[in-house]
Amino acid sequence: MNIKKFDGASEDFKRFLAASNASMKQYEDSVGEIGRQVQEKGNQAIFAFTLKFDGAKIDESNFLVSEDEIEAAYDEVDDDYIFALDQAIDNIATFHSRQLKNSWMEPDERGNILGQLYRPLERVGIYVPGGTAAYPSSVLMNAIPAQVAGVSEIAMVTPPAKDGSINPYTLVAAAELGIEEIYKMGGAQAVFALAYGTETINKVDLISGPGNIYVTIAKKMVYGDVNIDMLAGPSEILIVADKKANPAYLAADMMSQAEHDVLARSILVTDSETLIERVQEEIEKQVQELSRQDIIRQALENYGALVLVPQMDQACAVANLVAPEHLELMVEHPFDYLSRIRNAGAIFLGKDTPEPVGDYFAGPNHILPTGGTARFYSPVSVDTFMKSSSIIYYSPQGIKEDAEGIMKLAEVEGLTAHANSIRIRVKGKKKK
Numbered sequence: 001m002n003i004k005k006f007d008g009a010s011e012d013f014k015r016f017l018a019a020s021n022a023s024m025k026q027y028e029d030s031v032g033e034i035g036r037q038v039q040e041k042g043n044q045a046i047f048a049f050t051l052k053f054d055g056a057k058i059d060e061s062n063f064l065v066s067e068d069e070i071e072a073a074y075d076e077v078d079d080d081y082i083f084a085l086d087q088a089i090d091n092i093a094t095f096h097s098r099q100l101k102n103s104w105m106e107p108d109e110r111g112n113i114l115g116q117l118y119r120p121l122e123r124v125g126i127y128v129p130g131g132t133a134a135y136p137s138s139v140l141m142n143a144i145p146a147q148v149a150g151v152s153e154i155a156m157v158t159p160p161a162k163d164g165s166i167n168p169y170t171l172v173a174a175a176e177l178g179i180e181e182i183y184k185m186g187g188a189q190a191v192f193a194l195a196y197g198t199e200t201i202n203k204v205d206l207i208s209g210p211g212n213i214y215v216t217i218a219k220k221m222v223y224g225d226v227n228i229d230m231l232a233g234p235s236e237i238l239i240v241a242d243k244k245a246n247p248a249y250l251a252a253d254m255m256s257q258a259e260h261d262v263l264a265r266s267i268l269v270t271d272s273e274t275l276i277e278r279v280q281e282e283i284e285k286q287v288q289e290l291s292r293q294d295i296i297r298q299a300l301e302n303y304g305a306l307v308l309v310p311q312m313d314q315a316c317a318v319a320n321l322v323a324p325e326h327l328e329l330m331v332e333h334p335f336d337y338l339s340r341i342r343n344a345g346a347i348f349l350g351k352d353t354p355e356p357v358g359d360y361f362a363g364p365n366h367i368l369p370t371g372g373t374a375r376f377y378s379p380v381s382v383d384t385f386m387k388s389s390s391i392i393y394y395s396p397q398g399i400k401e402d403a404e405g406i407m408k409l410a411e412v413e414g415l416t417a418h419a420n421s422i423r424i425r426v427k428g429k430k431k432k
């Protein structure tokens with residue numbers, strides 16, 4: 001397998017990064033056209049795209065998942081799955097419960113009261129991917145923070161299989177969390193349907209959830225008409241490894257993310273040339289046993305990189321430049337590196353913390369920013385599903401004391417009506 005090699009400080013490496021981010025733009029025209037069709041033709045456009053891209057015949061009669069389908073899904077899954085799922089739900093709920101913000105109000109000595117009122121969003125849409133793999137874990141990562149926030153309506157969307165069914169593990173995950181409104185649609189068309197509504201679907205206030213490049217571009221396009229969590233596109237991993245790291249582990253972890261998508265990005269950064277060689281050998285050995293080896297090979301050849309730096313210090317600079325979705329610190333003293341990391345969606349520390357522990361079980365959210373957007377975006381959290389209003393109460397004493405300052409600022413802006421709204425309240429009243 002031909003994985004590109006770079007010197008971490010080279011212009012070549014920067015060009016490679018820029019090109020792989022830019023290559024995602026080529027999908028914008030086709031996604032824009034899907035958006036226009038869904039807004040114009042509603043359900044009919046969704047059904048047509050579902051037939052075209054998923055090969056499934058969906059119409060009004062089978063669009064919404066029925067109770068019978070949920071019951072049938074329970075018959076198909078094994079008890080061990082439900083046991084593992086419930087453990088994951090517990091861990092994820094515990095972690096996210098710590099994020100809940102409380103409304104607050106505080107009076108000052110003049111009797112003014114300031115505060116913030118936190119409220120859950122009313123209706124949200126959650127995207128659960130399902131194109132080339134099933135993602136019951138993404139049901140949990142979307143729905144649990146929404147439920148902790150107190151969202152009252154959750155509409156879930158996920159692509160159907162060719163026979164019009166939804167993966168039973170995904171359905172059981174949704175049922176375990178009490179999600180009842182599930183539409184059989186995926187891709188960009190599902191995002192536009194949630195954003196603008198159709199004959200059947202009420203539009204939502206926010207769309208959260210990961211997806212492939214079509215889903216991610218569609219989320220970017222609807223942003224502003226509806227809120228989105230952030231851009232959680234094709235998966236990425238960057239591993240910072242020192243010469244003591246185990247090459248078999250590194251190869252396995254790189255491929256764990258490469259298997260998500262032909263557009264997935266796996267990068268190794270190290271100061272050891274020998275380690276790079278051994279990781280390459282391990283990849284060649286392990287890939288042959290993996291069921292999604294075709295996807296892995298394409299992803300590693302087009303978007304994978306093996307990056308050599310002169311010293312481990314520079315490895316952190318490379319990580320900050322890439323701003324990966326997942327960063328693994330496979331080094332002897334991982335906590336020593338933490339203060340030098342500025343840009344990463346989730347950071348996995350030490351040899352016994354491979355990325356998949358975060359995908360399924362540890363508790364933190366696996367819906368994370370990609371494409372370098374970890375420079376300014378954060379993981380999905382309870383905050384994603386909440387908004388706040390500022391609370392301002394002025395007492396008679398407060399308005400009297402602050403009137404002059406407020407009027408001065410209004411006057412320098414030339415906004416005399418603003419100044420007047422203050423003056424009219426304090427006219428003739430003397431400061432105490």
Ligand SMILES: NC(=O)c1ccc[n+]([C@@H]2O[C@H](COP(=O)([O-])OP(=O)(O)OC[C@H]3O[C@@H](n4cnc5c(N)ncnc54)[C@H](O)[C@@H]3O)[C@@H](O)[C@H]2O)c1
Nearest residue numbers: 129130131132159186187210211212232234235260367368
């Ligand atoms: N960043 C994160 O937090 C995160 C988490 C989990 C998964 N992911 C990513 O989610 C993605 C899952 O991808 P997937 O494809 O398996 O499922 P998906 O549900 O994201 O996409 C499937 C849909 O893509 C649409 N599609 C496919 N080909 C198309 C085409 N040529 N034109 C227009 N639309 C088309 C179809 O409508 C299909 O239903 C992967 O990229 C994975 O890396 C990211």
Ligand SMILES: N[C@H](CO)Cc1c[nH]c[nH+]1
Nearest residue numbers: 135137138235236359366
């Ligand atoms: N690694 C993905 C985020 O990029 C999340 C996931 C779900 N299932 C397996 N992995």
Ligand SMILES: [Zn+2]
Nearest residue numbers: 235256257359
């Ligand atoms: Zn994963």
